[in-house]
Amino acid sequence: MNPKRKQTSAMPSQPAESAGKHKRAFRIILITGLPIVVLLLSFSVGRYSVSLPQMADIIRAHLLGLPDPGPASISIVLLHVRIPRIAAALLVGGALAAAGASYQGLFRNPMVSPDILGASAGAGFGAALAMLLSLGPAGIQLLSFLLGMGAVALTYSIGSLVSRRGGAVLSLVLTGIVISTVFSSFTSIIKLAADPDNKLPAITFWLMGGLSLVGLNDLAILAPLVLIGLTPLLLLRWKLNVLSFGEEEAQALGVNTTRIRIVTIICSTLLTATAVSVSGMIGWVGLIVPHLSRMVVGPNYKVLLPISALYGASYLLLVDDIARSALTMEIPLGILTALIGAPFFIVLLITGKRGWE
C-alpha cells in the first residue's frame, strides 16, 4: 500500500537478479540432470551387472537387427526383465506423482495423496479378491483396476449427495476416508478367508507393492492407460492453479469448477488404479514428490505438473534400483518408498522451503 516502502523493497534488484540466474541454472541441472543419471544407473544395477557400453551394443544390435553381441543371458536380462521393469517404474512413479500433484491443487491441501478418494483401497481389495478366486495375473490386474475406479465412483456419488448444501471438496474428502476404510476392511476379510499356506502370503506380498513381476506384455497395457490419464491433466493444468484458490474464486475467474473437478478426479483415479493394479500398494510417491517438485520449481502447475511426473518417475526408479540390488532378497517397493520417503520428507520439512502456507 505504502509507495515509499515498496521503493525500498525493490532497491536491491541488481544483485538479486544475478543470484536468480545462478539459481535458475542450478534448477535446470537439477531438473534434467537428475533423471538422466538415475536412468543410466538403473540399466547397469542389479544381480547381473551390465556395463553401459555393453548395454549400448546390445540395444543397437537389436534395433538394427544384427546378431546378438554379448552373452545371451545378459541380453535376455536386459531386454525382457530390466527394460520392462525400468519402464514400469518410470510409468508408475510418474502416474502417482502427477495424480498426487493434481489432487493437492484440487483439494487445496498439500497433505493430500492420490489415494484420498479410495482408489488404492479399492484396487487393493480387487487384487486380493482376484487372488482369492485364483484368477491369474491378468484377472488380478483387471479386477484391481475396476474396483479402484469403482471405489472412487462410489465416493464421488455419495460425496455429491452429501454436498447438496455446498462444501463439495470437504464432502468428497470425508466420504473418501469412509470408502477407503470400508474397502480396507473388505481386504482384511479376504485375508481372513484366504488359505494361510499359499494365498495369504501371496496377497500380503502383493499388497506390499513391487515391480518384480512386470513383463513386456504388462507395459502394453500400462503405457497407454498412463498416457490417457496424464494427457488431460497436462492440458488442463493451468486451471488447477485457479482451482487452488477455492471453488468460488475459481468460478468468479471463469472456470467451470464442476467440470474441471470431475475430469481431474477421473484422470487421477485412472492413473492411481492403473499404477496400483500393476505394482501393488506404493505409498508416499504421490505425497512427497509433488512437495519436492514444488520446492524446486514453485507452485505454478504449468511447470509443476510435468516436473512432478518427471521426478515421480525418477524417484520410483531410484527406489526400485535399491529394492532389487540392496539385498540378495528383493525388498518390497511399498516398504522402501515409505522407509526412504518418510525421513527424507522430514529432512526437507526441517531444512527446505516448505512450498505451502
Place this chain on the structure above:
Amino acid sequence: MLEIENLSCGYGDKPVVKDVSFSVRAGEIMCLLGPNGAGKTTLFKTLLSFLKPLGGTVKINGQSTAGWSRQVLARAVGYVPQAHSAPFPFSVIDVVTMGRTAHLGLFAAPNSKDKSIADEALHSLQIDSLRNRIYTELSGGERQMVLIARALAQQPDILIMDEPTSNLDFGNQIRMLEQIRLLSNRGMTVVMTSHFPDHAFLCSDRAALLRRGLPFLAGSVKEVVTSGNLISAYGIDVEVAEFTAASGRKVKTCVPLMRTDNKSLKNVLNHGSP
C-alpha cells in the same frame, strides 16, 4: 451497466434477501451497507452466480445473466474477495495472470500477451514492485491490491468488491477508497460492501442499505444514508453531520452517539441484538 430487478436470494428455497432492485450506471460506484447477517454476502453470491437467484433478474448491459457460462460472466464481472491466504506460495505475477483465465481456451495457458496485460494491471495500481514477491508473504493491504490487480487483468465491465477496506489501517482504508475512485474515473463500474457508512459519503455515487426484516433501500447516497435509515438498520443512535474542511470542501460524516448511562445501556443490551 448493472440492473437488478426484484431479486430475491438465499440458500435452498428460503430467501434471506427479498425484493432487491437497483441499478448502477457505467463508471459509478455503489456502496452496499447493512448490519451483520442482513444478507450482504448472500446478495453478492447471487450477483456472482455462486447462488441461483430465487426470483428476479440480474441484467448486465441490458441482458439477463441467467444461463451465462462462467467464462462469459467472468468477462463481464470481476470479483475481488477479501484478502486471504492461498494454500501454495504463488508469485504475485502468477496470481495476477490468473485473472486472464476467462479469456483463455479450455486447454490454454496464458501467453506473453496475457503476462503483459497482468503487468499493466500491476502498473495501473502502482504495485509493479510486488511483481516477483510471494503472494502468501505479503501484508493484508498488499494482498488486497494484488487481488484487485487480478480482477483488472480479467478486464471486466463491473467490479464486485467484498469489503475492500476490511483489515486495513485508517490510512490504507482511505488510500484504498482513492484507488477505487481512480478505477471508476477510468470507467469501471464498482459495487462494494462496507461496514462504514462514511465510505459511502467519501467515495460512492450510489448507496444501498440492507436491513433485517425491513425493505431494501437504494438510491443516491444523500437519500439512503440518513440518520433515520441508519438507526433502523443498525439499531444505534446515529446523526449525519456536515463539516466544512479547511479547503472549503463540504464533507458529510456519520456520528454514532453512544448511550452512556447505565439504565439505557442495560436496555440496549437486553433488547438490541449485537
